[in-house]
Amino acid sequence: MGEFPLTLRSLFERSQTLFAQKEIVSRTAAGVLRYTYGEFGRRTRRLASSLEALGVKRGDRVATFAWNHHRHLEAYFAIPCMGAVLHTVNIRLSPEHIAYILNHAESRFVLVDECLLPLLERVKDRLVHVEGYIVMAEGEGLPETSLQPPYSYENMIESGDAGCEFPGDIDESAPAGMCYTSATTGNPKGVIYSHRGIYLHSLALGSADTLGLSERDTVLPVVPMFHVNAWGLPFASVWFGAKQVLPGPVPAPDVLLRLIETERVTIAAGVPTVWTAALQAQMSVQADLSSLRAAICGGSAAPRSLIESYRRIGVPLCHAYGMTETSPLVTVSRLKSGQLSLPEERQLDILASQGVLVPGLEMRIVGPQGDVPRSGRDMGEIWLRGPWIASEYYRDERTREAFEDGWFKTGDIAVIDAEGFVRLVDRMKDLVKSGGEWISSVDLENALMAHPGVFEACVIGVPHPKWGERPLAFVSWKEGSEGAAGKEELLAFLEGRFAKWWIPDDVVVLQEIPRTSVGKFMKRELREQYKDHYQSGDGA
């Protein structure tokens, strides 16, 4: 077999030879735009030739700061196919982190949406490598901006060469893209995506056992193109010639529902909060969602009730798991043939798990005593390796903590059953490590929240002189149920559901449990504040 390299050029060229007449739909500030893959291809070539004229060379990072639309899609191919690196920047990060990311990646140019100019203008003075801003705006000319120097994206398209040929000699291991992931503490960490990684990840998305993305699909990525390449959907869609529907800036739930209905979307993808909001909106919108064969749900675990609710309205919510470091597809929850005849309740249990490993990856579930048995009960951290799993963070010392012997240690704690279905149970940093054993904070929280009087519950590990750590629970009461139970009663409520040594040593009642700006419990702060709670040693 030849030395034929696995690069994005193959994906792009196939769309041009086989699918030139197929449609791309893009919601922009100026309305819904429709064009063909043929037109997309010519504009992509023009963009690449104009970037080259600006001096962009192989290996250079070119950033995007944009919503999901056709211009962003053009950048998705023009930049890597010319040999440069597509650096997608998360528009929702703090100014500090945006500046850090652009500086750390040494991005030379930024393609920016007109509506996002103010966000970049706030940080422009801190950017040390950016040589120019390419403004993606509707209509002629350049909008007013303090970014210097600005270039007009549409002018660059106009002056570009539609006959520009992409090089055939790019190494498959060369970087094609990069994305930063937020860290618990400190600066975001950069992940490089190679041509080979994206190529193989795209094949995996087309695999009948994962999403089975095909020419016959119409794909709506609600997940932003600045989040792990919109889960790789734009790459696979171009390769396989699927119709694409790009929802543009700030897509509201009713807008998404209407797009699904009018464009006959077959695959849509978003995080659980998107699907929760869409379900809510559907009550009044009452869109026809019958075309939808898979509503992909990832980014964080979807509650079983959400999957159930969608099943009730005839939409298969498909649970997937992954992260920035994994391109992201790792597992997909899809019933095996032998499970299709199980009772409804049991099927929902399976569909609510994160699913099984997709072809091409290897996984270990590593507990305190090494690889855990496939019991569905024993907890371990998910370790991954494979052609689309990162092997390091870009120029970052934190590589040492997260990678070991070629394995990426996800920090996610899971159990795995005999059929290979994985269920997330906690984050590594939130586990309570007691006497060499692990206790899931999430499982305890869910059990406490099942108590009729409890509004919220949070469990952390607190240093303990004898056991290393012991669990400490926090609860807040539902309105009108204040003091509905004593500590003893609450802990008794947990007995029988867990091994004795899982039961927290103490419960602290709070008015409300402190949360971060994105709505998560501030466990780090609670751990710091309560670090001496068990130092007397009389807890257990």
Place this chain on the structure above:
Amino acid sequence: MGEFPLTLRSLFERSQTLFAQKEIVSRTAAGVLRYTYGEFGRRTRRLASSLEALGVKRGDRVATFAWNHHRHLEAYFAIPCMGAVLHTVNIRLSPEHIAYILNHAESRFVLVDECLLPLLERVKDRLVHVEGYIVMAEGEGLPETSLQPPYSYENMIESGDAGCEFPGDIDESAPAGMCYTSATTGNPKGVIYSHRGIYLHSLALGSADTLGLSERDTVLPVVPMFHVNAWGLPFASVWFGAKQVLPGPVPAPDVLLRLIETERVTIAAGVPTVWTAALQAQMSVQADLSSLRAAICGGSAAPRSLIESYRRIGVPLCHAYGMTETSPLVTVSRLKSGQLSLPEERQLDILASQGVLVPGLEMRIVGPQGDVPRSGRDMGEIWLRGPWIASEYYRDERTREAFEDGWFKTGDIAVIDAEGFVRLVDRMKDLVKSGGEWISSVDLENALMAHPGVFEACVIGVPHPKWGERPLAFVSWKEGSEGAAGKEELLAFLEGRFAKWWIPDDVVVLQEIPRTSVGKFMKRELREQYKDHYQSGDGA
């Protein structure tokens, strides 16, 4: 992304962790055997450890001479996963070619079916590298054989180590398999399949736009495992955990139909003659074929009428194209979404073509003046490159003729339409090259055979002093229609259907057109015999 190699070990290991309970059905001389992927895996490991004990090392060629059954499947994984090379030998070749192939590949051991021992015994004295014969027989002990030294496959399984671990450090470009293809003249030519090539080819088979092979499928490879790895189906089936049905020695059409019915086969694959015979047999067998979602038809072009007949009985015959040098999947004929609403007749035209290029490959259609336009009329030779396309013949000077600048020149002549659908029209060697233009012998033959009196027609190119070559037609009459038309009348029958310069200069009537042992016209012999036919120069 990491250096993670694309090797068959990934395919095998996934079947063991995810599909240990799934079934493999094997038709043997002793009846139908059923076992699980788990058992398959343990036996595969045992086989590998016993081969290692025999002295098999990385890179060594180990041959198989066998029908489609579970032992052959074990060899399919044990040999490449231990780092050796699975060399499948076509049992239907002449003794000369079998000996040539085993000697040329320097295969050290041969795994041979008990029922095929006589074929190998005939050639054993010519084999210079084979050190032993591993006999795959039912039951205990070794059958009588003059092959020396003989080993019992089942004894090797018994003494092997089920805990044998496959190495993780095999290079993805290392050879995993090899297969010889017959040449028009001279000895067969060897093709090497790399781990990477088989890995990517398997992903392509799982792609929703090709076969979409999945865990939910039950796969019946009628195509022999000694023909281009049974088109790669065993590799993909193991990876994705599909149930496999292996039809064993000399599978008759009624046996195949019954297997499809009883095992609820969803994908079956064979050459057109298999499907023609099965259609015939189905008249009396009347098997329930409703489980079949794709009857893959490849190896040579299927007549439109065959596709139509299967469509009538509710079985989608799926046309695919490929060859030994291409692993083999190159094109699959599947309607694009925009074609699903075309009239039945037009759909059949499309399904009767060879289809569109699968993701991952690149194709050129090269005519006498370079790449041809996508008109559906202009003829060119199919050139291919990609990760599962051969880049040379194994130690063979004929590499020079068949490969150019990284492209494999297939020798197949095709036209391509604007949608990218490819239709085979001839073999390069059978084309008539007249005045720098190409004339399809096959198109002329089909047109002549449409004449009511003509039984068979054959067209060849014959040297011509002015035009280089001109077409010469041969016809034989249907019984009772002898002399139904004069030469002038026959040629007039072609006018209007073809450009004037396509019309043959002469027609020769034969009692019967000579055929080779496999039923093809002996065009080479006719060309030799009639080489001076136009030397007078008065033909055109």
